[in-house]
Every structure is written in structure tokens, then in C-alpha cells.
Amino acid sequence: MSHASISQSISIVHPISLSHGKNAEVWDTAGKRYIDFVGGIGVLNLGHCHPGVVAAIREQATRLTHYAFNAAPHTPYIELMQRLTAFVPVHYPVSGMLTNSGAEAAENALKIVRGATGRSAVVAFDGAFHGRTLATLNLNGKVAPYKQKVGVLPGPVYHLPYPSADNGVTCAEALKAMDRLFSVEIDVNDVACFIIEPVQGEAGFLALDIEFAQALRRFCDAHNILLIIDEIQSGFGRTGQRFAFSRLGIEPDLLLLGKSIAGGVPLGAVVGRKALMDNLPKGGLGGTYSGNPIACAAALATLEAMTDEHLHTWGAHQEAAIVSRYEAWRSHQLSPYLGRLTGVGAMRGIELVNADGTPASRQLTQLLGLARDAGLLLMPSGKSRHIVRLLAPLTIEPAVLEEGLDILQACLAQLD
Structure with a gap:
């Protein structure tokens, strides 16, 4: 996506135009819904348009x-x-x-x-x-x-x-x-x-x-x-x-x-x-x-x-959901590119690596596109741009979190 009035030195991860959002969901100008695991790159721990x-x-x-x-x-x-x-x-x-x-x-x-x-x-x-x-x-x-x-x-x-x-x-x-x-x-x-x-x-x-x-x-x-x-x-x-x-x-x-x-x-x-x-x-x-x-x-x-009780509850729930899914993916050998789970709490990354342990940067680029097409926004990280960082709002509804992880699971299984 290119706009002549905007500096081309700004890198765009997802070539879409967002219209509005609510908690952990956003919609583009075409009306397509996405689950947001980017959160404005860590800005939206309370989600989009928190009522308070x-x-x-x-x-x-x-x-x-x-x-x-x-x-x-x-x-x-x-x-x-x-x-x-x-x-x-x-x-x-x-x-x-x-x-x-x-x-x-x-x-x-x-x-x-x-x-x-x-x-x-x-x-x-x-x-x-x-x-x-x-x-x-x-x-x-x-x-x-x-x-x-x-x-x-x-x-x-x-x-x-x-x-x-x-x-x-x-x-x-x-x-x-x-x-x-x-x-x-x-x-x-x-x-x-x-x-x-x-x-x-x-x-x-x-x-x-x-x-x-x-x-x-x-x-x-x-x-x-x-x-x-x-x-x-x-x-x-x-x-x-x-x-x-x-x-x-x-x-x-x-x-x-x-x-x-x-x-x-x-x-x-x-x-x-x-x-x-x-x-x-x-x-x-x-x-x-x-x-x-x-x-x-x-x-x-x-x-x-952001009371201590809320922060602990939100973080513990999101961490448990991510860790549980990741362990199941590893156990079932979901993808040959699935590497380590990094980070702590609800601040988690999923590494993609090749069989020889080198960064699977191409597969991460593929994953970003597959997930976006399926309605999930992800953010890359890592020196070799091979780690997905998960930054869903802490306030994400449990059902929406599971839906997002379902999409991620399906997309990981499609990597080639």
C-alpha cells in the first residue's frame, strides 16, 4: 500500500487501512474484521476505545x-x-x-x-x-x-x-x-x-x-x-x-x-x-x-x-492460554518451523526456525499474510524478523483470544 503524500521511509507491516476498533477487534475500511494481536505495538493493553x-x-x-x-x-x-x-x-x-x-x-x-x-x-x-x-x-x-x-x-x-x-x-x-x-x-x-x-x-x-x-x-x-x-x-x-x-x-x-x-x-x-x-x-x-x-x-x-488484581488476572489468563496452546502445538508437531516460546507473562514471542536452527524469516512473512487474510493481525520482531510477538490487549475476551489462537494455529500448520 502506497500513499504519495506519506514518506516511503515508513515501513508498513499490514497493507490495510483501519477504520475503527473495540477492545481486541478492529475493522478496515472495507468492513473486514480482524482480531488484533498487535495492540498498536504494545500501546493498547486496555484495548481499543476502553470505555473509561x-x-x-x-x-x-x-x-x-x-x-x-x-x-x-x-x-x-x-x-x-x-x-x-x-x-x-x-x-x-x-x-x-x-x-x-x-x-x-x-x-x-x-x-x-x-x-x-x-x-x-x-x-x-x-x-x-x-x-x-x-x-x-x-x-x-x-x-x-x-x-x-x-x-x-x-x-x-x-x-x-x-x-x-x-x-x-x-x-x-x-x-x-x-x-x-x-x-x-x-x-x-x-x-x-x-x-x-x-x-x-x-x-x-x-x-x-x-x-x-x-x-x-x-x-x-x-x-x-x-x-x-x-x-x-x-x-x-x-x-x-x-x-x-x-x-x-x-x-x-x-x-x-x-x-x-x-x-x-x-x-x-x-x-x-x-x-x-x-x-x-x-x-x-x-x-x-x-x-x-x-x-x-x-x-x-x-x-x-490497572489495579494489581486486574493486572494479575488478565496476565495470568492470557499467559495460560498462550502457553497451553504452544505446548500442544509442540507436542503435536504442528509445524516444522515452530521454535521457542520466548518472554514472560502475557509478553510472549513465538520463534520460527528452519531445521538447522537458522531463522525462518521467509516463513514469518508468509505467516503474517496468511493470518491477515484469515482475520488476525500479528507483529514481527527479532534481529532476523523471525519471531512473532503477541500483544493482544490484556482485556481481550476469552472467546476472542481463543479464536485468535485458532487462526494462528491453522496458519502455522500451512507454512511451507
């Missing part, structure tokens, strides 16, 4: 559609930050700022750590994805297509292997690479921060090794290095709890938020230790649209729906 979110948007739109918070504060921003900082499960005092996106949250976090440490070097991880802005490009652990043709990127940034049972990289291997980094590449005292996802999204839903996470936290504490945890995709219930870092037994110094924070309305945030968030001079943080009142109202309604 829609009501909040409508009500706020009659009161105040916009004001720049740094010009004059407004109550939705203040109320949201109070709720949001209380929602983050850490033991220390938290403050933060709202942004327009996850990438903007990452950019501001880099400014904050530079101001706090006087250092500029950052250590990120292979397979990482933190955004498409110029500074976040260098954080990404993948060249194509993000870093191609854009020249020298802001830095310095160094990358380490990402240890996970889902990719076969062990904690010991990652720690050995870290030791080499600080022996060969850079003085540890020049490093401002590490930035890491507790579950990598773009890389194919790889869950971080718990032993490594705790070792990294200890290392950062020992060397006065700050730890940024990026929960832009894994946060707000995707793994069955508020944030995925809790399963690792660590806490971040700064936390990056976005995607499902506001039920589909553009919003992001960086929150963390109050002393860090307050270290830049007045005016060092802010933005014209950051914390728009309508987006704040949507986020307040989102947090209202």
Missing part, C-alpha cells in the same frame, strides 16, 4: 484541550504525576516529568544522568530498542534499518550481550563481556549509566536473566553508575504485574514509560529518584505538548483500571 479512557478524554476535551505545563500548571498533569509516582513500586521518593513519547523519555533520561554524574558514556545492550530519535538510535542494539544512512550518532555508547534464557546468552558470558569492556574500551569512571529493558521487545521478547540483573545493580552501586530501566513496552501489566523490573528483584534509578500509559493517547514519562530528577537547572526539562491535559486524563483513567 474514552469517557475521560471526552470530559477533559470540554474543559481544557491544552496548556503547556511549564507556562502554567494544570490539574491533570499534577494529579497524574501524583498517581503515577505512587504506582511505581520502589522504596525511595519518586518524582518525574511527562513526555510525548517513550523515545523522548529516553532522551530526557540521558540529560538527567549527565547532569547528575558529570559523565556522558552509556552502556546499552545488543538487541535493544529505545527509539528512533538521533540519540536513542545509538542506544539501539541493531543497525538495520534504524542506524543506516544517518551518519555519526550522539555518544559515546557501548553495547554488551543481553543475557537471557530466550537467546542462549548466559549471565557468565555477559559479565565476561562487561569485564572486557572496562578493561579494553572505556574507564568505568567515565560511564554515566546503563540502560536496559527487563524484557526486550524489538529483539523478540527476551526476558532478562535475573542473576545478571542483580549483578548489574550491584555493579552500578559500587561504581556510582546510574541504572535506567526501559519499561516502555513491558510496563503497565504486560508481564502480569505493574512493571517487569519487580520480577528481577531490583529497582531502577530512572524508569522510562510510554506506550500503554494512556490507553492509546500519545504520552510518555521518565520517573525516578527525586534527587536525580531535580538536579538540572530550572528550564532544563519540559516541553510544549509534554503532559497534554487530554493525554493526562486518559492516563488517569488507565491507572484507575
Whole structure:
């Protein structure tokens, strides 16, 4: 699908035009219904047009559609930050700022750590994805297509292997690479921060090794290095709890938020230790649209729906359904291309591989088309674009979830 008025540098996964949606279902302009396992790439944990979110948007739109918070504060921003900082499960005092996106949250976090440490070097991880802005490009652990043709990127940034049972990289291997980094590449005292996802999204839903996470936290504490945890995709219930870092037994110094924070309305945030968030001079943080009142109202309604009980129930049900189906598919040898099930909670990926273990990228492309024709939207991921990431709304009706898994099962069986 090509539109002359739209940049051809934007890649389209599904060549359809959507008209409307409700919870886990969407319809295109031709009236065809699809079950949505993409969820706006992790934005719609509460589904399309959640009634509470829609009501909040409508009500706020009659009161105040916009004001720049740094010009004059407004109550939705203040109320949201109070709720949001209380929602983050850490033991220390938290403050933060709202942004327009996850990438903007990452950019501001880099400014904050530079101001706090006087250092500029950052250590990120292979397979990482933190955004498409110029500074976040260098954080990404993948060249194509993000870093191609854009020249020298802001830095310095160094990358380490990402240890996970889902990719076969062990904690010991990652720690050995870290030791080499600080022996060969850079003085540890020049490093401002590490930035890491507790579950990598773009890389194919790889869950971080718990032993490594705790070792990294200890290392950062020992060397006065700050730890940024990026929960832009894994946060707000995707793994069955508020944030995925809790399963690792660590806490971040700064936390990056976005995607499902506001039920589909553009919003992001960086929150963390109050002393860090307050270290830049007045005016060092802010933005014209950051914390728009309508987006704040949507986020307040989102947090209202995301009780711990709801998040646990939604996540446990979706995880059980996916794991049960996957195990049955493996048991019955549904497809010779069916590889590992990656991730945790309701943040799951299905790997497609050839008989020799190499990525089955062609079959994933085939699967996307077969599923779309059958009424199911899927999203690719992985370095070789060979892992399907499942991002159905947490609120998906059980019958619709099963219907979507039925379609996926039938399409997997057709791969050749």
C-alpha cells in the first residue's frame, strides 16, 4: 500500500487501512474484521476505545484541550504525576516529568544522568530498542534499518550481550563481556549509566536473566553508575504485574514509560529518584505538548483500571492460554518451523526456525499474510524478523483470544 503524500521511509507491516476498533477487534475500511494481536505495538493493553479512557478524554476535551505545563500548571498533569509516582513500586521518593513519547523519555533520561554524574558514556545492550530519535538510535542494539544512512550518532555508547534464557546468552558470558569492556574500551569512571529493558521487545521478547540483573545493580552501586530501566513496552501489566523490573528483584534509578500509559493517547514519562530528577537547572526539562491535559486524563483513567488484581488476572489468563496452546502445538508437531516460546507473562514471542536452527524469516512473512487474510493481525520482531510477538490487549475476551489462537494455529500448520 502506497500513499504519495506519506514518506516511503515508513515501513508498513499490514497493507490495510483501519477504520475503527473495540477492545481486541478492529475493522478496515472495507468492513473486514480482524482480531488484533498487535495492540498498536504494545500501546493498547486496555484495548481499543476502553470505555473509561474514552469517557475521560471526552470530559477533559470540554474543559481544557491544552496548556503547556511549564507556562502554567494544570490539574491533570499534577494529579497524574501524583498517581503515577505512587504506582511505581520502589522504596525511595519518586518524582518525574511527562513526555510525548517513550523515545523522548529516553532522551530526557540521558540529560538527567549527565547532569547528575558529570559523565556522558552509556552502556546499552545488543538487541535493544529505545527509539528512533538521533540519540536513542545509538542506544539501539541493531543497525538495520534504524542506524543506516544517518551518519555519526550522539555518544559515546557501548553495547554488551543481553543475557537471557530466550537467546542462549548466559549471565557468565555477559559479565565476561562487561569485564572486557572496562578493561579494553572505556574507564568505568567515565560511564554515566546503563540502560536496559527487563524484557526486550524489538529483539523478540527476551526476558532478562535475573542473576545478571542483580549483578548489574550491584555493579552500578559500587561504581556510582546510574541504572535506567526501559519499561516502555513491558510496563503497565504486560508481564502480569505493574512493571517487569519487580520480577528481577531490583529497582531502577530512572524508569522510562510510554506506550500503554494512556490507553492509546500519545504520552510518555521518565520517573525516578527525586534527587536525580531535580538536579538540572530550572528550564532544563519540559516541553510544549509534554503532559497534554487530554493525554493526562486518559492516563488517569488507565491507572484507575490497572489495579494489581486486574493486572494479575488478565496476565495470568492470557499467559495460560498462550502457553497451553504452544505446548500442544509442540507436542503435536504442528509445524516444522515452530521454535521457542520466548518472554514472560502475557509478553510472549513465538520463534520460527528452519531445521538447522537458522531463522525462518521467509516463513514469518508468509505467516503474517496468511493470518491477515484469515482475520488476525500479528507483529514481527527479532534481529532476523523471525519471531512473532503477541500483544493482544490484556482485556481481550476469552472467546476472542481463543479464536485468535485458532487462526494462528491453522496458519502455522500451512507454512511451507
